[in-house]
Amino acid sequence: MQFHIVTPYGVIYQDAIQQVTLPTTTGYITVCEHHAPLVSVLAPGEVTIYKDGYTVGLAVSGGMIEVRTSGEVFMMADTAERAEHIDIERAEEKHKRAEELLAQVHNIEDVEFARMQAALEKELARIRVGKKYKNLPLQ
C-alpha cells in the first residue's frame, strides 16, 4: 500500500509498504493492506514501517492519520524524523530541559503547560526511537 508522511515542512516519507504501526491517542494500531477507511488522531510516539523484510523507525509528534478507500495511507504529522537522524544526546538534553521547566513553574497558564507537555512527549518519543535504532538500552 502507498504510505505518505506529510508535515508542514514537506513530504518526509513516501513509499509502497506492507504494514505500519503507529501511535494514536487511543493506543498503538497497525495498519495492513486493505484496511478499512479510517481517520484518527495521532499521539506523539514511534512509527514503525515494515517494507520488504526491513523496518524503518520514525518519531512523530502528533497529528492526523487517514486511511483512504483507495488503500492509500496519509499521515499528517506535525513533525516526523527518521530514527537515524535523531541526535539522542540533544534529544535527552531537550527532554531534561522540558522536565525542569514543567517542575519549576507551577502557576503557568494552561496553554503554556499544554505546550510544554507536548514538547516533553515529543522529545521522549524521539529518544525512544533513536535509542531503539541504535540498539541502546531504553532506560
Add this chain to the structure above:
Amino acid sequence: MALSTKTIKTRISSVKNTKKITKAMEMVAAAKMRKAVEAALSTRMYAELSLELLKTLSQTQEVESKLLASRPVRRVLLVLITSNRGLCGSFNANIFKYSKNLLQKTKVLGTSKDTETGKEILSEDFAVDVYGIGKRSALFAKRNNVQLVAVDEALGDKPPIEAVTALTNELIQLYTSKKYDKVILAFTHYKSSLLQVVKTRQLLPVSRIDIEKMLSELPDQETDAVAPLPLDTYILEPDEPTIIETILPRLLDTSLYEALLESAASEHSARMVAMKNATEAAGDMINALTLEYNKARQAGITKEIAEISGGAAALE
C-alpha cells in the same frame, strides 16, 4: 578646480564601500528568498490534505466547533506581518497602506455570518486592535492610532512550526475567550520576485472559503489531485469532535505558517530589488565621480604647466 582631487577620491572610495555592502545584501536576500519560497511550497501538500479531510468530515454531518462559530463583531484583531528590519524598499509601506484602507472598510471587517440562519450581520460599531509580527508593525499602530496588543519579533525567516503553533494557540484563546470576534491576517503574497501583493485572510472564525482561497493562491506545483471520497464508510477514532478539534488548529497553523513564509519571501525579494537599485545607483555615482576626479586632476596638471611656462616666459 571646484573640488580638490583628494576629496573626490575619498568620496569615490566611500561610495565603493557602500556598493560592496548593497551588493552583498542583494545576494543574501536572493538566497533567503529562494529558501522561503521553497519552504512555502512544501507546506502545500499538508494544507491540502488537512483541508480535504475537513471537507470529507463536513460531508457526513454538520461540523460544529468553537472555531467555526461566527458571532456579531464587536472587536477585531488584525494580525499584521511586517519585517523586523528596514532597507526593503516599499515592503512595509505597501502593507501599511493596504491595512490603513482596510481600517476604513467597515463592511469587510464588520460582517459576520449567523451560524444558524446563515444570514449576514453587519455591525457598524467595532474596534480594531493590532497584533504585530515584526518590529515595524509598531510604526503602523502609532501612525494610525490603533491599539497594539503585542509584537512578536522572534519569528524569523524560517520559523519552527512550534513557534507558529504557540502563536495560533494564543489567537485561538483570544477568540474563544470572546475578547475578539474576528481575527484577520494581513500579509504580503509573493507572486514573483518583482511583484508582491498585500492580501488579507480571515483566520478566525475559520471559514472554508478562506482556506480554499489560500490554497489557490499558493505558488503552482504539481499535485496529484485526489477525487472527493465517498465518506460514510470511514471509521472515526476516537470521535468526530475530537478530530475536528485536532484538525482546525492545524489548518490555522498551516495558514499562518504559509503567510509568514510568503511574507518572508516578499520581504527578501523587495530587499533584493531595492539593493539591486542601490548597487546600480552606486555604480553610476562612481562613474560620475571618476569623471569629475579626472577633470580635476587634468585641471591641476594644466595649471602647473601654465605656471611653469609662465615662470619661464618671465625669465626671458
